[in-house]
Amino acid sequence: MGGKTNFKKTDTGKTEVIKAEIKEADPEEDKTKFRSAVVLAGGRGRRMGTVEKALLEFEGKTIIERLLESLFRVVDEVIISFRDKKQEEKFRSVIEKFSAHEIRFCFDTLEDAGPLEGIRAGLLESRAEYSFVCAGDMPFVDSRVVYLLFEKASGHDAALPKREDGKFEPLHAVYSKKMIPEIEKAFENGRCSVLTPVFEMKYVVFVEVSEIREIDPELRSFANINTADEMQRIIELSGKKEKSLN
Numbered sequence: 001m002g003g004k005t006n007f008k009k010t011d012t013g014k015t016e017v018i019k020a021e022i023k024e025a026d027p028e029e030d031k032t033k034f035r036s037a038v039v040l041a042g043g044r045g046r047r048m049g050t051v052e053k054a055l056l057e058f059e060g061k062t063i064i065e066r067l068l069e070s071l072f073r074v075v076d077e078v079i080i081s082f083r084d085k086k087q088e089e090k091f092r093s094v095i096e097k098f099s100a101h102e103i104r105f106c107f108d109t110l111e112d113a114g115p116l117e118g119i120r121a122g123l124l125e126s127r128a129e130y131s132f133v134c135a136g137d138m139p140f141v142d143s144r145v146v147y148l149l150f151e152k153a154s155g156h157d158a159a160l161p162k163r164e165d166g167k168f169e170p171l172h173a174v175y176s177k178k179m180i181p182e183i184e185k186a187f188e189n190g191r192c193s194v195l196t197p198v199f200e201m202k203y204v205v206f207v208e209v210s211e212i213r214e215i216d217p218e219l220r221s222f223a224n225i226n227t228a229d230e231m232q233r234i235i236e237l238s239g240k241k242e243k244s245l246n
């Protein structure tokens with residue numbers, strides 16, 4: 001399908017409808033489970049002047065490399081969610097560096113439908129029941145936080161961080177395959193907010209960021225880059241980290 005799809009603006013950013021019925025997780029259940037990650041890379045980076053944000057580089061390393069290094073500490077395969085094959089070619093040389101790992105690709109069916117379409121394609125391609133989904137413009141994703149989200153999601157439909165101000169981090173979350181039909185329904189209703197299908201699922205775990213702060217005190221994991229100014233801030237943050245490590 002190549003044609004453009006027009007989606008209505010949704011109001012699903014609001015948080016009043018939360019259907020989190022928590023089931024008892026079985027700690028033995030997922031010890032041997034296959035885990036996937038879906039990295040969303042199919043956006044156009046328009047706010048930065050149309051750039052491939054995942055290929056932005058600082059201190060000699062691209063964001064996608066940083067992400068892959070971190071993710072392969074905790075998942076068995078990574079699926080990179082591209083808009084089309086032409087985009088995949090631009091990433092080939094970076095991805096070759098990870099030939100020892102399982103990296104696969106998926107491509108959008110709906111053009112320019114946003115991250116939710118990338119998630120749909122990624123979850124369809126995923127060989128795991130649970131996939132960690134993140135934006136491809138997040139340089140500091142922390143494998144320990146990803147692991148925590150997998151643990152929280154186990155036996156449930158999804159696990160999303162919830163900030164102190166009540167906002168969620170749907171592009172740094174674990175989703176089960178149950179999200180796929182809910183995404184299809186959202187699109188049928190002209191909705192493209194990632195939170196729309198999330199709120200349709202029954203067993204969603206919202207992980208308070210206070211718990212994540214125990215691992216990642218400044219919540220650097222969620223930092224993402226949308227503008228040139230944010231890129232500058234990320235470079236500064238990175239410098240700070242180097243110092244605190246020494």
Ligand SMILES: Nc1nc2c(ncn2[C@@H]2O[C@H](COP(=O)(O)OP(=O)(O)OP(=O)(O)O)[C@@H](O)[C@H]2O)c(=O)[nH]1
Nearest residue numbers: 040041042043044045046047113114115118135136
């Ligand atoms: N597969 C896929 N991924 C997308 C799509 N739109 C956005 N993304 C990804 O979703 C993540 C969050 O999106 P944004 O921060 O808006 O990134 P973007 O769309 O490239 O940037 P802008 O054009 O400035 O909005 C980024 O990692 C994007 O690459 C899409 O249509 N398909």
Ligand SMILES: [Mg+2]
Nearest residue numbers: 043044045114
């Ligand atoms: Mg966008």
